[in-house]
Amino acid sequence: MYTASTAFLEALAEAGVEYLFSNFGSDHPALIEALAEARAAGIAMPKVVTCPNEMVALTAAQGHAQVSGRAQAVIVHVECGTQSLAGAVHNVSKGRVPVLIFAGASPFTQFGEMKGSRNEFIQWIQDVHDQRGIVRGYMRYDAELRTGRNIKQMTWRSLQFAHSDPKGPVYLMGAREVMEEALDPAAQAGLDVADFAPIAPSALPQEAVHALLTDLAGARRPLVVTSYLGRNPQAVAELQRLVGPLGIAVLESVPNAVNLPHDDPMYQGCQWNEPRQNPLLAEADLVVVIDSDVPWIPTVSKPRGEAKIWHLDVDPLKQDMPLWSIPARRVFRVHAETALAQLNAGLDRISLDVARIGERRAHYARLHEERKVALARAEAKPAGDRLTAEYVTACVRAHVDADTIVLNEGITNYPVVVNHIAPTRAGQMLNSGGGNLGWTGGAAIGAKLAAPGKTVIALTGDGSYMFSQPSTVHWMARQYGTPFLQVVFNNRGWRAPRYSTLAVHPAGHASRAADIGVAFDPPPDYSEIAAAAGGAHARKVRHPDEVESAIAEAMHIVKTEKRAAVLDVWLPHLMEG
Template sequence: MYTASTAFLEALAEAGVDYLFCNFGSDHPAMIEALAEAARSGRRLPKVITCPNEMVALTAAQGHAQVSGKAQAVIVHVECGTQSLAGAVHNVSKGRVPVLIFAGASPFTQFGELPGSRNEFIQWIQDVHDQRGIVRGYMRYDAELRTGRNIKQMTWRALQFAQSDPKGPVYLMGAREVMEETLDPAAQAGLAVEDFAPIAPAALPQEAVHALLTDLAGARRPLIVTSYLGRNTQAVAELQRLVGPLGIGVIESVPNAVNLPHDDPMYLGCQWNEPRQNPHLAAADVVVVIDSDVPWIPTVSKPAPGAKIWHLDVDPLKQDMPLWSIPARRVFRVHAQTALAQLNAGLDRIGLDVARIGERRAHYVRAHEARKQALASAEAKPMGDRLTAEYVTACVRAHVDADTIILNEGITNYPVVVNHIAPTRAGQMLNSGGGNLGWTGGAAIGAKLADPAKTVIALTGDGSYMFSQPSTVHWMARHYDTPFLQVVFNNRGWRAPRYSMLAVHPQGEASRAADIGVAFDPPPDYAGIAAAAGGAYARQVRHPDEVEAAVAEALRVVKQDRRAAVLDVWLPHLMEG
């Protein structure tokens, strides 16, 4: 049989989708049959990865796409599975990650009128008014498949949206009767995925190239602020080519990727929620914001009133954010790599004051070196028996090489991980790009599937570890041979809500309370969960003298024994400090 499900799976394969991250249900008989038929006949279709939890399925697809740059597919069960995708939908949307989500739908016939008609009680209960509406606000495109005859066109159109800037998730649904429809394979043969190419990258107008270069060349303290330029690793090289010759400082605001290698002398650090003015931002007279959702938090840190601000972004309107603005006078929707290449190509056509550029380059080099020394002091081995996140992260960094990918979900330790891993290669560090916790577990599996030769290390808070569904994650890691190291920063609770409370009510009653409802102490056996679910190497680390040996042994297990490893690292309690 050649059914609509066969054509759908073929369409995904022809579009370059490698994996189906699946949580099958009663709506998928035709798809399961098509996969079995393909396995028997040798038809090439994407490989099925069984995901016992839907959120893990989507985080795994996200991790794969973040590393490979290619959209992957997630298959879930009707509206229940759609809702179980949970906050991972937020992450792929806010992180602008291309992924196709397909959900079946309850059959629309009940007396056997068509193949796939209702035959289970649950199919009346799962028939809801607006299944697509559950996720519509997060999707770049959503549609219902109503016939198999145009299913390849619908699939490729969805992927065209997913892979066109600003990229993101797309959602398709189809009832059992549609997915069971028998088709003529010959009628599908003339269709071409090339007819649904992603939209070409957008460039700066030539006038803007000259004007921006003129502003940068004439500035005393030019500064670039970015958050996710480095999602495209080729853009990082273009940024380096620009800032070195022109002596332009670079700061990251809430970085989602490696936007500039940290050993570049123009790199000045990152800022997250720290309640202080960034001195480089305050001193800048020309600020270029490139690919950033939150370039600064204006109540605590912002440019000087007279600074000239340019905004270059894949999504400058921030269409999904009801409240958003920065005081930029020149705003362009552009592809960062393309725009930076234009700027580099135009350097020869403007006059450069060598003395001015030399002075500001020397200024930024001094700031870079001072920051480097301060970080080295912060990550020194503690003298007592209390661990610090800085020291633990530095011990991990000692094992990071060109074949290592770091996944950062440190939450209140986000900046610690960024600063003390200090990545020196584009693509070396990633985070979810969104605000839903529990990304690292599934993302580590997806990253490993995308590039099996890489060593994947996930650094996560204890709260986000629990959100990640570790029993599902570590079963999958063993079953699909995707071992990785997971380091859990265990402070026995959610420190972020405490920090938020103190920022608003620093002298309030809660500031003096011993328990504000955010601790889980004593904590679960985090490493033991992974050992029970997936045979992971499990170890608890409580003393500075244990860290180096624990990290070394855990990575030996990952690389040589091909088992996942979890280090449960005890930091000071969240209510301390």
């Protein structure tokens, strides 16, 4: 039997999709039958990963794509499963991560007119006016499959959108009757996924290459600000080739990838929500923003008024953001690797003031060393019995090698993790790229599936750990052999809302209150949740003397026993400090 579902699965496999992160329902009999038939016949199809929670399915697909660069598929149940994707939809959209989401739909016949017609009460209740509209605002493309005869073209077209800049999620839906449609396999044989290639990378106009190089050569304090250039490791290499010889500083703003190795002398650190003017921005006379959604927060920190600003971005208009602007006079939609390679290729066609470049390179190298000393001081082992996130993160760093991927969902400890993991290789550290919490757990599973030989370490706040559906995550980690270390920064609640409130009302009633409704105190037993759900190693860590041995033990278990490990690390209470 060759059905639309068979053709759909073939189309995914031919497009390079390895996994179906699936939460099956009453709308998927044809898919389930096609998969079972393929297994019985020994026909290769994408592997099914059963996901008891839809949000974890999408975060796992995201984690895989962030490591592999290839979209995976997520299968959910009608509009209910679509809504249960929850905030993970936001993350894949804002993080520009390619993924294909397929949802079934209630049958459109009710008297047995077609195979797959309604035969369960739920199919009347789950028939809604605009199922695609639930997620349309986050998708690069959405469509309904209305016949199996063009299902391969529709699938490949959606993936063409997903893999074209700016990349992102796509959504397909199909009713049971469509997915059950019998097809002639010979009619599908001549179709070729190569006919649906993603859009080629965009380059800078040659005039702009010369003009930007001239500005970079003539500036006294040139600065590159970036956030997600490092999603493409080749772009990192091109950036490093450019900034070293020219003595250009690099500042990360809300980074969600490794944009420049932290041991490069031109690396000047990262900025997040710090309520102060960044001195590098204040000093720069030329700022080149490359791939950044929030290069600065203008109410507290911005470039000086006379600074010349260039903006190079895969998405310079920020089309999904109603309010957005920076005072850039030269703006280009470009592929960062391509544009940086153009700049590097054009270096020998401009004149360089060796003394000027040497002075600014020495200036930034000195600032780099001063920052390094300050970070070392901050991560020293505490003298008392209270842990610090800086010390814990530095102890984790001791176990990070060339085969380690670090996932950062530290929330108010985001900058701590970036600063004290201090990654030195492109692709070594990631975060969700969005603002919805709960990404780390599923993403760790996806990252491990994409790179089985890598060690995955996830650093997360306790609030985001709870959002991540840990019982589902750790059941899946055991079921599919994806062990990882998860370190929970436990400050007994959500510290971010407290910080936000203090930023607006620094001397208000909330600043003096002992409880503002954001604490989980006493907290759940985070590590034991993972142990119960997936046999994970569980341990609480409350004292500085316990940290190094606890991490070493956990890493041994992850690497040798192939079990996940969760360390519940108790930091000072969120209402302190």
